[in-house]
Amino acid sequence: MTPFTENVVEIIRSIPEGKVATYGQIARLAGSPRAARQVVRALHSMSKKYRLPWHRVINAKGQIALQDDESYNEQRLSLEAEGVEIGLSGVIDLEKYQWRPE
Template sequence: MNDTSNNPSYQEKIWQIVAMIPEGKVATYGQVAELAGLTNMARAVGRTLSQLPKDTQLPWHRVINAQGKISFPQDSEAYCRQTERLKSEGISLINGKIRLKDFRWQP
């Protein structure tokens, strides 16, 4: 019998890191992967977050790409939802970009 109850799945590790990102800060997909001990698994972070239920309490909107951009297409509902959530936390986008220098989470 395999007892994995003490070993979180990679998805659980990702969720734990995303849950720690404070309001008003962002992290990149790669940064979340690194902090979760999942080196070079930025795409897995994106995949995991894309599978969250719509009513999740996890602050998925605080995860952006390495260029400081939202990864959804600009005219999509998801892009607008993420933009609004970030703006409500005081995170501004200038020409579609977030200044990582100002808003990147440094745990």
């Protein structure tokens, strides 16, 4: 695993319940601001193995990026179970729910 990927895994593990982070935010925190797509790849390939709270990662528009209905609904239900409100248009209020590490 590359140092960047190790950082990504640790950052995702750090997102607290009831908060979300964006792919780009995680890439910046991991030291590579333009590597949002690598964050997507890491999440896809490592979520189960490392038991990552993958459902807390969303896109920069505040939306669930998953396209297939089953995964979208799983992510939505997981977030709502943690108290994250998702608007009628499917948008999460980043001002309210975005994780901001110290």
